[in-house]
Amino acid sequence: MPELQSVALKMILDSAATAIRMRGQFHLVLAGGDTPRAIYKQLRSAHTDWSAWYVYFGDERCVSPTDPRRNSVMAGETWLDYVEIPADQLYTIPGELGADLAACEYAQTLNTVGIFDLTLLGLGEDGHTASLFPGHEWGAEPDSPDTLAVLDAPKPPPQRVSLSAARLSRSRQVIFLVSGESKRDAVMRWRAGENIPPRAIAPEKGVDVLVESALL
Known part of the structure; x- marks a missing residue:
């Protein structure tokens, strides 16, 4: 691997174990894109208490x-179709409703959710x-x-829903997953400030950035 x-994978499972031990629940925000795919596949065989996992999405098309x-x-x-996380603990964004209504509905979903335990994010080639x-x-x-209802995204489809930067920051841990040669320029821009x-x-404790060594 x-x-x-x-x-x-180790960071995700360590975060889950800590959250479940301390609070009895693990609240995780998922990233989309290509980079997390292999990680999600590996999670299928993880040894954990799936009944304690609560899963959200950082954005949706x-x-x-x-x-x-x-x-x-x-x-x-x-991943998720293969494990026994209760269906009512998988909080998908209803993007099929259109950006405005879907953002409104997901905001209602998040109203009762406190600080996320772990948020996974990616980095696009445009930053x-x-x-x-x-x-x-x-x-x-x-x-x-x-x-946020995104109505004019520069990448298709133009309508999307995203958690705001402020809400993504309300997490005990944030991990950026960055791989692929196309991300090199974005990594350089980020590192340059x-x-x-x-x-x-x-977030209060800063972010962890996992970057392929070839991009450094």
Whole structure:
């Protein structure tokens, strides 16, 4: 298993074990995209108390519930359909309703959720994370809403729902998973201090960034 995957897998399971031991529940926000796929597949065989897992999504595309572009479809096909997390503890974003209504409904879902235990995020080649894009609204202010309706994303489909930077930051741990040669420029911009969306994710304990060594 590549090092990024093995380290990420251990960090996720360690976070779950700690949360379950201390609070009896593990609240996890999933990233979409290609980088987490292999990690999610590895989680199928993890030894953990799945009944204590609560799963959310950092963003979603506004397409039909079975569209393969949906993050929830990818997570289901690679991992969630194979484990015994109770169905009512899998909180998918209803993107099929359109960005405005789906953002509203998911905000209601998150109303009763406190601090996430772990949030997984990726990095796009343009510097975006979740569906927070450069030059668009990120919801970084402390009083920002939990969810944002994205109506004009620069990548298809244009309509998406994203958790705001402020809500993503309300997590005990945040891990960025970054792989692929196409991300090199975005990594360099981030390291140089450019104001791109990942810089707006600012949990109390900072973020962990797992990057393929070839990109450093």
